[in-house]
Amino acid sequence: MRKDKPKYKQIIDAAVIVIAENGYHQAQVSKIAKQAGVADGTIYLYFKNKEDILISVFQEKMGVFVSKLEQIIARDLTASSKLGLMIESHFELLASDIHLAIVTQLELRQSNPELRTKINDVLREYLKLMDQILVKGMEDGEFDAKMDIRLARQMVFGTMDETITTWVMNDHKYDLIELAPKVQRLLLKGMQA
Template identity: 50%
Template sequence: MTSRKKEKYHQILDAAVKVFAENGYHKSQVSKIAKVAGVADGTIYLYFKNKDDILISLFQEKLGELVEKFHTSLEHISNAEEAIRTICHIHYTELEGNIDFAYVTQIELRQSNMEMRVAIGQAVKPYIQLLESVVNQGIKSGQFRADLDVKLTRLLLFGAMDEVVTTWLISGQKYSLSEQVDKSVEFFLKGLKAT
């Protein structure tokens, strides 16, 4: 029973990614998602509160998986520099490898009202916190500057990577996103300064 429920739940989410990515959030009708998912319109509302909820759930679900991946990959990495590199690598490659999800994340998800953004903020928090813990770890180990403002730094890191992904996406993915990892990480670690 529960597994069947989950099954349909994921059917709908999978359909939603496709439809949102193809048409954009506002131009995606719930009925279209239902059609792609192979369920009736009304069935959507047995699994989701409303259309917004589909987008939020979609994001939470997928981001949850992603954060899972981050944690798994970082499990045996104690070196902060290496951790930063790993995070950036996963961030870029995962989105590069799943353009539909990337599209929803970088473009459609921003088409949200204030309430939704708060919900989305909650979903992103684990990732932001992951960044924070890595920075903290780096400071503790002496690899990173002790005077870093951790709360600010995590934003700067996330924002920088986020912008790179979005620009790559809007450009039409004309170049390799994963090839930007090394230079991005180098910027994070060494900054702009020559010395």
């Protein structure tokens, strides 16, 4: 499989930097190849085109978010604690990689509808895991039993997403991770039983 090939990750990491610094539309495959230290043609051994690179970037990086969230869910904690750790983990991953934050918060939004659909398919796995936390909270009596799961998920993800986008738009002038407990408190107030 192509993901096992040694240069795959190198190209993915280079693509994140090039897309963040130049914007998706100005991120030519040749720039990505140069950043990755490979020949232009090498890119096409791994990817069909630039769109395929962007989707692969999102799949690879979202895989890290999913893996972290699976580890959080596996822990024997209350739903409130899991929610807090999820927010913190999400913020930490993006705060530690400014280029990735720019790509996920700004560049992915400018893509065409077909590309956005593929990206949403990848995101769906993460959101399903988030639902597990919300359901646990409802079942355990921590969260309102009549809560609309879809609406709660939109509230949680939307709040995290907007907080990160604002941080990116403000040139990360403040500590994103410091906001995690504040976001958790606000969200919990809205979901408590």
